[in-house]
Amino acid sequence: MKENQASYSAMITASIRAYHSMNDAPKIFDDFLAYRLIPQEVRALIEQGLTKYKQFDDPEHTASCSDQPIPWTALMQATNVLSRARYTEDALERAVRQGVKQYVILGAGMDTFAFRRPELLEQLEVFEVDHPATQNFKLLRLADLGWEHPAQLHFIPIDFTKENLADAFNRSSSYDPNVKSFFSWLGVTMYLTREEVFATLRSITDIAPKDSAVVFDYFDTDAFIPEKSSPKMQKKQEVFQKLGEKMITGFNPVTLDEEIAILGLRLYDNLSPEDIEKRYFKGRKDGYHAPEHGHIAYAIVE
Structure with missing residues (x-):
């Protein structure tokens, strides 16, 4: 951006x-x-x-x-937005039942969880982490709407390309690195370099205890190879490049488990477009389908 x-x-x-x-x-x-x-x-x-x-x-x-x-x-028709959000909050509900007390939303954007899910908010401290410009815009919008900030909601500004996640959390007195946590990181990895993505995942293992979890979505490497990428995917990349938010990075779903294991993460789930189609879009009559090249990963801190 x-x-x-x-x-x-x-x-x-x-x-x-x-x-x-x-x-x-x-x-x-x-x-x-x-x-x-x-x-x-x-x-x-x-x-x-x-x-x-x-x-x-x-x-x-x-x-x-x-x-x-x-x-x-x-x-x-950008159905990856819907499927990844549904998957994440379903996983979060299960994690809360298993003792998670902190929910960290990386690249939170205009997320509404803290205002939309009061029954879960009662059991969690929620941290919205995002670029300072986007976060300031959202805070001004919340003020315009007159939405009162819940006491459990905390905002942490960060530029992922310039700052380490652990350093950003060190500025927060509300986050407890000893408490089991759940991280969501949606719609971000494709805009960063591989090194930046892995650095952020490594930071999660640095600031979260064993059995904490992170859900993130990603595009496979074929999405960035013109002869393998789908027309819809190529159009999507063109759209966001024109908006100044170029997509640059994909990952190989076959080797992802090995790559993040080095960082201290165990891959628990790795949904393919076919898995996402079966779970969320099968039988729909409105033409919605799983996103081509889109994957959802769920990893556990070892």
Whole structure:
């Protein structure tokens, strides 16, 4: 993402969750609060096709992101947003029953968990970790809406390309490194280098005790090979590159377990597009399908 500019992909992700909640049935993931978090002028720009977008840190400045509009309907078919969110919160519920007391949302964007799931919030300390520009934008939006911050919700700013996760958490007096924790890291790995991804995963093992967990999604390496990548995947990459958030990294699902084992993580689950289709999209009549090249990983701290 661009320096000092809130993530546009975070706005689009929230828009996808909001659209699904209001228009689709059965619901894969019901984020009934997402729509309110997106300012009206941003919603209008997205729905008009993203011909232009505002730089959120400078309301008077606009930047052309494309000569051709990016279709609203194409954005709403980004089903990886729905499946990864559903998988993560289902896994979190199980983890809470098994003693998890802290929930860390890496790259939180416009996440609404702390306001949407009060029954789980009562059992957790929640930490939203994100780029300072995106986090500041969200805090201003929460203030505009008059949403009161729950006492269990904590905000930790970080630029993943410049700072170690462990260092960022050392600034927080609320996070307890001795308490079993659950980390979600959705919609981020593809924008970072392999080294940055592995550094963050390593940091999780540094700051979380044994049996803590992390769920993250990723694209496979074929997504970045033109002769192997699907047309939809190539279009998605083109869209976000125009928005200044270029996707650059994929992982081999066959070797991922070995790669993260070196970091102190055991791969517990590694859903393929076929697994995701069977679990969340089989039998749907609305044309929604699992994302091509999209995977969801669940790893345990050893």
